[in-house]
Amino acid sequence: MDSVKIALTVNGRRHEREVEPRRLLSDFLREDLRLTGTHLACEHGVCGSCTILMNGQTARSCLTFAVMADGAEITTIEGLGSVENMHPLQAAFWEKHGLQCGFCTPGMLMSALELLRENPDASSEEIHQALAGNLCRCTGYQTIVEAVEAAAETMRGAER
Amino acid sequence: MTLDAYIPPSRQTEKPRESYQxxxxxxxxxxxxxxxxxxxxxxxxINLPEMAHAAILRSPHAHAVIKSIDKSKAEALPGVLCVMTGADAAKYTGPLPSWANPPVHQHCIAQDKVRHVGEAVAAVVAETRYIAEDACDLIEVAYEPLPAVVDLEAALSSTGDAVLHPYRGDTNVALARTFTFGTVEEDFAKADRVIERRxxxxxxxxxxxxxxxxxxxxxxxxxKFTIHANTSMYNYCGWMIADSLGVPAHKLNIIPTLAGGSFGAKLFSHKPCVLAATLARAxxxxxxxxxxRIDNTTGCDAHGSDRVYYAKLAIQDDGTLLSLKTHIIDDYGAYFQFGVGQHGNALSQCVGPYQINSVEVALEAVLTNKCQQGAYRGFGSEVANFVIERLVDGAAAELGMDVVDIRRKNFITPDQFPYLIPTGNMYDSGNYQAVLDEALELSEYESWRAKQAEMRKEGRYVGIGVATCQERSVFSTTEFWMWNLEPGGEWTSSPDAVSLKIDPTGKAFVTLHSPxxxxxxETVAVQVLAEQLTLDPSNIEVTYSDSDHGFNSTGPGGSRFTVMVAGAVVGAAHQLKKKLLRIAGHLMEADTADLEFRDGAVSLKGAPDKRLTIAELANTAHYFRLDLPEDMDLTSGLDASYVYDHPVTTLPAKDNSHLGIFYPIMGHMCHIPVIEVDIETGKISFLNYAAVHDCGxxxxxxxxxxxxxxxxxxxxxxxxxxxYHYDETxxxxxxxxxxxxxxxxxxxxxxxxxGHVVTPSPFTEYGIKGGGEGGRMGAPPALAAAIEDALRPLGVTIDELPLSPNRLRRLIREAQGRS
Structure with a gap:
């Protein structure tokens, strides 16, 4: 299959690569760029584990071809924060025990990030709606909602 | 036999305390x-240099003979490295591990016959997963379909071509056996009534x-093979994977990765290991x-229990429970990896928290054309909880008793522990009355009962469920073989190990030998070690050993890991503390009896300023041998390992009069959900949910x-x-x-x-009990009870799960048709 040249920015870094048109963005990120924090759990767009931000909006990287991201700005979990300097969402998930196995967590964080950027005062109901496309098998979700609420408060405080 | 003779003495070294650091x-x-x-x-x-990728061709048939496989087109595809059939794999690799006795042979790629949809028929290795999957589409397989066995009760009478494994006899019944404990017939004869349900x-x-x-x-x-995998038990029986691969155990190293959830499913997960290793060698x-995901749902070897129960509970008119009889048919799917371990498990707590005098359990384990069973959170006991709780609710309904009262009347009481149930298993400790009281309060039970009455007047279908269930924790391996008709593989050890060192700078390293x-x-190990050494947790690092360096470790599962990791950390820490005290006593010229651990140091009792920090002692232990006492046994450095055995287990009786103590660290819970059923749609809404657990x-x-x-x-x-819905084909x-x-x-x-009630175990370190599975072991009976309660005005009885909108609507329609 003929490869296509794409150029995109991932976590602030520009990459130019040749990819097959059928290559999934998830595989491109995980294998070509070695950003393995984006996880694949269903590969049919239901579970949300592979959620990333593409031009500021959430996307299922398992349902997106890498060529569709040509020219795009992508944020993955690796771009959100570091152990030394966690994003408020990451810190809140840690504080509130919003994760157990951690496999769905990167996608969950990305969906929550989009929500809080668009709606810093999200209600519990709005958090539920925003995370309805992210499956977690460990936590029962309650502490995830608590973590998003706590992060929202921190983020609102930081903006003041 | 007296209780003292039956129950081994406790090996608890760290008694439960009022408070901890x-x-x-x-x-x-x-x-x-x-x-x-x-x-x-x-x-x-995991990405290794030169790594290739495998995909499998899955069987589209439930049951068929593989007549021929033409792999030429697949092999010709550029980028394909290997196309392997079952026959090819057999040149390298033997059957997969099995605990069943006699075993049911399963291979990492099917040989001659496929026995469930999704079973691997061929595997392709290619430069990319994309090419491997393309190549799978080019493999041509001719099948001759065989009769598909799907219904578990029909499987009882299968013969001929419908038999999955003819070498085990002309039947799909893999095991049939009845256990009777106590005076079952007498108890049923004297009963006022028998609650009987399917x-x-x-x-x-x-x-x-x-x-x-x-x-x-x-x-x-x-x-030598090296396998990175999200498996468990590699330090317990990893040699079985080596055995499948045809190499001695020391020619295989298994390196654990993090696992993104298991819930039992990854208990051994040996098939991907054997398959990947076979393909790597080829x-x-x-x-x-x-x-x-389709590989997983159709072929993960980890489906959960799939059972029919014909159950009878003998009761008195005053609500006293006397005896339990169950006839179980369990659909194991196409293979039988753990035998009927799930039913050994269920016998550990089949009478629930109740005083029930006798038990009979008849089991027929059948093989059908489905993915085989493995472990799922509860490992069979979640079903037994559902059954006993449904029967108790049934008894209450029949007698017009309150569901809380009937439970209180029959609970084992705190003064009766340690308590032996009819099967022989011991309940180590508990306070079921306290858990129930706490749950009634936490759920605001009385207030919800009042609200329920009001809502019912408004035509709303609101129900409250009460389930009081056991969570046995810390399994002993006898559960895996106690049902077997023929002896074999009768293991009695199920330990967990850690190794521990303190380096010359005073940092502590814990190596876990399970994943x-x-x-x-890691958090458990850090908290327990910090407690032991009075060291701040920030000084402790936790890693995982591979199988080359691991000691006998069973791993997580059966709500055992917290108890076992804590026990192993305590054992290893005690060794290091003894050595630290000896060195400190020598350096401080003090009697070790006058020393204590405090704030990360060894200090003189009553004079905490006279101290040597663990870091100072570690430095001496590593680099200043000549400052230490002259003793050949006192080596330099600070390292220890400890294999913590099951805290209390005994053998089943040879005459099957009892099964011994095999799952004794007994947790308990009470779940009280309040739900509303929309009778037009069958949708359930949660109005409240309270759960109180006692995990010691x-x-x-x-x-x-x-x-x-x-x-x-x-x-x-x-x-x-x-x-998992399999159709008739x-x-x-x-x-x-x-x-x-x-x-x-x-x-x-x-x-x-x-909520929590704390009744410490008298057998485990600090009195810890397991808590990993309880939520799933309590919710189903509680929800069934709540939904039945909500639909009481319609007279609906709940005997079957899942209570999907579809099933509920059918039950509601049928009930409305009756009235």
């Missing part, structure tokens, strides 16, 4: 930072978000095989709560949503997350209230 604190998990920033390494994140527990599965997988390589220079390349499954073994001494209340809540939501899935109708529905945030209660 680190144990019992809701410390943030040490596992979390790497997971939160996307740097945790799961199986699919229950159906549907096949679901742990369905972790991460599928199973392995990355294997083979070194022709050393003849191609002389490292090979990655990760299941995709991370999504639980918190809590190491970390926050993570324990997390386990309970997560388990409750798993239980909601089992009770209301999840069911053996096709799995729901193999994707689009149709195999697990609870999303929208189906989960937004506020599950959790």
């Amino acid at each position: 680190w144990i019992g604190k809701s410390m943030k998990r040490v596992e979390d930072p790497r997971l939160l920033v996307g740097r945790g390494i799961f199986a699919d994140d 229950f159906r527990w549907p096949r679901s599965g742990g369905t972790p978000m991460e599928t199973h997988g392995a990355v294997a390589s083979y070194d022709p220079g050393t003849g 191609t002389d390349r490292p090979v990655k095989f990760m299941e995709d 991370f499954w999504g639980n918190s073994p 001494t809590m190491v970390n209340p926050m993570t324990l709560k997390g386990h309970v809540r997560g388990g409750v939501v798993n239980g909601i899935g089992s009770a209301l949503m999840e069911h 053996g096709q799995l109708q729901n193999s994707l997350f689009t149709d195999y529905l697990v609870p999303s945030i929208m189906e989960s209660p937004s506020d599950i209230k959790i």
Whole structure:
């Protein structure tokens, strides 16, 4: 299959690569760029584990071809924060025990990030709606909602 | 035999205390930072140089003879390295591990016959997964279909071509046996009434978000395999994988990765390991095989219990429970990896928290053309909980008794522990009355009963369920073989190990010999070691050993890991503390009896300023041998290891009069959900959910709560949503997350209230009990009771799960048709 040249920015870094048109963005990120924090759990767009931000909006990287991201700005979990300097969402998930196995967590964080950027005062109901496309098998979700609420408060405080 | 003769003495060295420095604190998990920033390494994140990728061609048939396989077109595809059939694999690799006796042979790629949809017919290794999957489409297989065995009761009478494994006889009954404990017939004869029901527990599965997988390589220079995998038990029986691969155990090293959830499913997960290793040797390349979701749902070897119960409970008119008789048919699917271990498990607590004098259990385990059973959160006891609780609710309804009163009347009382149930298993401790009281208060039970009456007047169908269930923890291996008709593989050890060192700078390193499954073994180890050494947790590092360096360790499962890791850490820490005290006593010229650990140092009792820090002592222990006492046994350095055996277990009786003590660390719970049924749609809404658990001494209340809540939501899935639906031809109708529905945030209660009662175990270190499975072991009977209660005006009886809108609507229609 003929490869296509794409150029995109991932976590602030520009990459130019040749990819097959059928290559999934998830595989491109995980294998070509070695950003393995984006996880694949269903590969049919239901579970949300592979959620990333593409031009500021959430996307299922398992349902997106890498060529569709040509020219795009992508944020993955690796771009959100570091152990030394966690994003408020990451810190809140840690504080509130919003994760157990951690496999769905990167996608969950990305969906929550989009929500809080668009709606810093999200209600519990709005958090539920925003995370309805992210499956977690460990936590029962309650502490995830608590973590998003706590992060929202921190983020609102930081903006003041 | 007297109780004293039956129950071994306790080996508890750390008694439960009123307060602790680190144990019992809701410390943030040490596992979390790497997971939160996307740097945790799961199986699919392993990338080795020159690594190739495998995909499997799955059987479209439930049961068929493989007549021929033409792999020429697939092999001709550029980028393909190897196309392997079952016959090809047999040149390298033998049958997969099996605990059943006699074994049922399973291979990593089917040989001659396929026995369930999704079974591997061929595997392809290629430069990319894309090419491997393309090549799978080019393999031509001719099948001759055989009769598909799907219905578990029909499987009892299969013969001829419908028999899955003819070498075991002309039957699909893999094991049939009856156990009778106590005076069952006499108790039924004297009963005023018998509650008799047929229950159906549907096949679901742990369905972790991460599928199973392995990355294997083979070194022709050393003849040694290396496998990175999200497996467990590799330090317990990893040699069985080597055995399948036809190499001695020391020619295989298994390196654990993080596992993205298991819930039992990854208990051994040996098939991906054997498959990837077989392909690596054949191609002389490292090979990655990760299941995709369809591989997982159709062939993960980890479906859960799938049972019919014909159950009878003998009772007196005053509500006294006398005796329990169950006839169980369990659909194991196409293979039989753990035998009927799930039923050994269920016998550990089949009478629930109640005083029931005698028990008879008849089991028929059948093989059908489905993915085989493995482990799922409860390992069979979740079904037994559902059955006993449904029967008790049935008894209450029949007698017009209150569901709380009938439980109180029959509870084992706190003064009766240690308590032996008819099967011989011991309940070590408990206070069921206290748990019930706490749950009634936490759930505001009386207030909800009043509200329910009001709502019912408004025509709303609101129900309250009460389930009081056991959570046996810390299994002993006897559960796996006690049902076997023929002896073999009668293991009695199920330990867990840690190794421990303090380096010359005073930092402590714990090596766990079992893996991370999504639980918190690193946090447990840190909290217990910090408690032991009075060291700040920031000085402690936790890693995992591979099988080359590991000691006998059974691993997580059966709600055992917190108890076992704590026990192993205590054992190893005691060795190091003894050495630290000896060195400190020598250097300080003090009697060790006058010394104590305090704030990360050894100090003189009553004079805490006279101290040597652990870091100072460690430095001396490593680099200043000549400052130490002259003793050949006192080597330099600070290292120890400890293999912590099961705290209390005994053998089954040879005459089967009892099964011994095999699952004695007994947790307990009370779940009280309040739900509303929309009778037009069958939709369930949660109005309240309270769960009180007794897991003995809590190491970390926050993570324990997390386990309970997560388990409750798993239980909601089992009770209301999840069911692997095979049609009459053996096709799995729901193999994707689009149709195999697990609870999303929208189906989960937004506020599950959790309470704890603490009744420490007299047998485990600090009195800890397990708590990993309880949520799922309590929610299904509680929800069934709540829904039945909601629909009481219609006269609906609940005997079968899942209570999907579809099933509920049918029950409601039928009830309305009757009235």
